[in-house]
Amino acid sequence: MTQQSGKALIIIDPQNDYFPEGKYPLWDISNTLEKIKKAIERANQQDTPIILVQHIASRDISVAPFFNEGTQGAAIHPEITAAAPNAIIVTKTFADSFEQTNLDQVLSEQGINTLLLCGMMTQNCVTHTAISKQAEKYQVVVLADCCTTVDEMLHNIALNAISPRITLLPAKQVI
Numbered sequence: 001m002t003q004q005s006g007k008a009l010i011i012i013d014p015q016n017d018y019f020p021e022g023k024y025p026l027w028d029i030s031n032t033l034e035k036i037k038k039a040i041e042r043a044n045q046q047d048t049p050i051i052l053v054q055h056i057a058s059r060d061i062s063v064a065p066f067f068n069e070g071t072q073g074a075a076i077h078p079e080i081t082a083a084a085p086n087a088i089i090v091t092k093t094f095a096d097s098f099e100q101t102n103l104d105q106v107l108s109e110q111g112i113n114t115l116l117l118c119g120m121m122t123q124n125c126v127t128h129t130a131i132s133k134q135a136e137k138y139q140v141v142v143l144a145d146c147c148t149t150v151d152e153m154l155h156n157i158a159l160n161a162i163s164p165r166i167t168l169l170p171a172k173q174v175i
Helices: 029-045 078-083 103-109 122-130 133-137 152-162
Strands: 007-012 050-055 088-092 114-120 139-148 167-169
Touching: 007 029, 007 122, 029 050, 029 078, 029 114, 029 139, 050 103, 050 122, 088 103, 114 122, 122 139, 122 152, 139 152
Parallel strands: 007 050, 007 114, 050 088, 114 139, 139 167
Antiparallel strands: none
């Protein structure tokens, strides 16, 4: 898929373990899921590429608390895959979605210059990706209403921490 805007919607770790039946359910996850699905719908309407980043626990850790390879918890949430069936999937083992992945190559091949980041967890994988050294060559926008973590306070602290360096906007203002 080739698109004209130079934007890509990147959804970080929308995996089953973060939902109510998973091993580490997050705050406001149902509302966040609905907002992400609306962002996907708008991205699809605008022919904006969608990239799903999937965290798989490192094999160096004998038993990680969640996201273990081959488990249902590590799978991307079915409502996300249904909304974005043609999304590119990038697998990672670190908080930074660029670290030891092909994300930068995928973005380059798609002609992307603007990253619209969202997903789980705000204070960890979302912020680490947003402020990654490799992200510096892109315009980075965090879709603040399409992110979540363990509680509202930590979510807000994380967004405030990156706000001097990264643009924070609601999804509907960007896509």
